[in-house]
Amino acid sequence: MAEIVHLSGSLPRLFARGAVVKICGLREPVHAQAAAVAGADLLGFIFAPARRQVTTEVARACIEAARSAVPEREVHAIGVFVDAAPGEIRKIVREADLNAVQLHGSESPEFLRHIGVPVIKTFRPRPGTTTETLIATIDPYREAPNPPKAILLDGFAAGAAGGTGARADWSLAASLNLAEGVFLGGGLDSQNVAAAIRMVRPVGVDVSSGVETDGVKDIARIEGFVQAARLAFQHEDRLPFVAHFLA
Secondary structure, three states, rough: OOOOHHHHHHHHHHHHHEEEEEOOOOOHHHHHHHHHHOOOOEEEEEEOOOOOOOOOHHHHHHHHHHHHHOOOOOOOEEEOOOOOOHHHHHHHHHOOOOOOEOOOOOOOOOOHOOOOOOOOEOOOOOOOOOHHHHHHHHHHOOOOOOOOOOEEEEEEEEOOOOOHHHOHHHHHHHHHOOOOOEEEEEEEEOHHHHHHHHHOEEEEEEEEHHHOOOEEEEEEEEEEEEEEHHHHHOOOOOOHHHHHHOO
């Protein structure tokens, strides 16, 4: 089993706290810096083949810019991968100075033991998926070595691993939340994130296309999303499901 290295930091405690805000698909230092200054907890960088894919060097420059902008607090950087080899993931984690990885592919529960840092595992349930079926799919990951520190529920779009703006099933996420606690992504923006938080009561929210204009990150939209999410989280009582994130 790969050793869990020091750069995992306080990520488990962050998920145990809840009210987490993640801005994903960052490609420019100025946008990463703006997200950190706005108060985002997690910054996401795509290393899988996709429109928002970045090199290790670009991601590192973004992360350094974000961390230097808010030296008084910890900014966590998340690398997003789809069915990449464990060795490739570990190499990018080291070179980009990532805190965790987000897996969007068909990675097995056993795969997680080889990563070496905390994992967020993404599920994109097809329309019609029941809560029971989804829980049965997630359970083997919870029982695996290096189990996920968070479960991200994303919107389903045929032939895509994420980042499409497809809206997640909020009703399914809400029912799953009672058993698991979820991180909600898929189709969120500053206009609907408060409604999503009220209905789902997630551990956190994840946005990419919802803070873009013409496919490019928009600082005003980043700031608006973080502000709307923070305000909504302040009005929600936390459910006692988050203790397992400290395990």
